[in-house]
Amino acid sequence: MGPALVAAALPHLAAPDLVTPVGMGRGHFRAMGTTMTVLSGAPTLGQATRLVEDLFATWEDSLSRFTPESELSYVNGQAGRPVQVSRLFWFVMGRALEAARATDGVYDPSMGTHIVEAGYDRTFDEVPTRQHHVPGARSAGGSWRKIHLDPVARTVTLPVGMRLDFGGIAKGLAVDAAVERLENEGLAPILVEAGGDLRVLGTPPGLDGWQIRVDVPDRPQVVTLHGGAMATSSRLRRQWQAGGRAMHHILDPRTGVPAASPLVSVTVAATLCAQADVAAKVALILGRAAGSDFLQTHGMSALLADEHGAVHTVGTWPIQGSA
């Protein structure tokens, strides 16, 4: 038996000092291993929260890699054979492969086997109690290029030995879907947040934007988001030790092991939550120079924090203290 796997996750900073805009209400529930928040007009808060909760329950049933009965677990267990999938799974699969192509594989949905072997084989709440072997050397990722889709039969065929792990993109897409559903119900202004990934629609009564706290280590910032989405990728949150090595959940598909990035967190503002989520993760893996170039290429604004405590901005991200 190997050494104990000890998690060192930082406590969640979604702290009690968050405020609720006047005239609005705040709803919470648990889904996808995290705390969900819905901000909506006070009279419709119950309706909005129920809609979002139902949507996330459906998505989690299909896409969780921690639930043996999920569609994702089934597809992973059938690698090498075509599996007919639901429309939801097909949609997420397609978007994940689009993201992989758009990032030259720095976002890689085919790292499921790697992340399990690194020790993150169950919800993070359970990881600290597990005993786990020291992860060995892994091959690089890139197996997503061998995934075969048949749009006529709507089947997915994974290469043998590969397991899907959509990661944060599923959460981001679910947030986008939830916001669009609430918009269709006429429930704006709203904010939907899933474990730090969020999207807004409209603005709170009497205000021109939403104040969002960005939890940069040692120096949290508050910025005003007038529209769109924001997501943060951090290698400080889901950490553990294995074999004397610091492990975290953001794997670099180019090496197959946790990214050795000098950046500890990247927060990105983008139009869609899924875009922000993927971009934040990719920029963190690429590091400051290449990550900034990537973000600028796509016109996104971002805040990058490095391991020395310095922060760097990209695009129109406001410099703190400026008007």
Place this chain on the structure above:
Amino acid sequence: MARRKPVPIEHKPTREQIRGRIEKMKTYALAGAVAAFGIFWGLTGTNAVNVSGKNSTRSAQQPAANPSDFFKNSGNNGLGSSSGGGGFASSSGS
């Protein structure tokens, strides 16, 4: 067997009318072919990721028409500085 009733000479199409009808048929045929190709391409190309239909096979290794589609219109300039406070929500990282 019933004999076909002869068409009176004054109703017979002229050579120019026949030529016009043939040209019209060619136009319809071309339009039909373009529409059929459009439907086929819509099903198998552009936005599809790696597609293998009955008549077409592409793998994810092959480049898409626009590999940046995922980040289309991703730019967000809707950010401003804040005077502080606790914030309405937190982007805390995952």
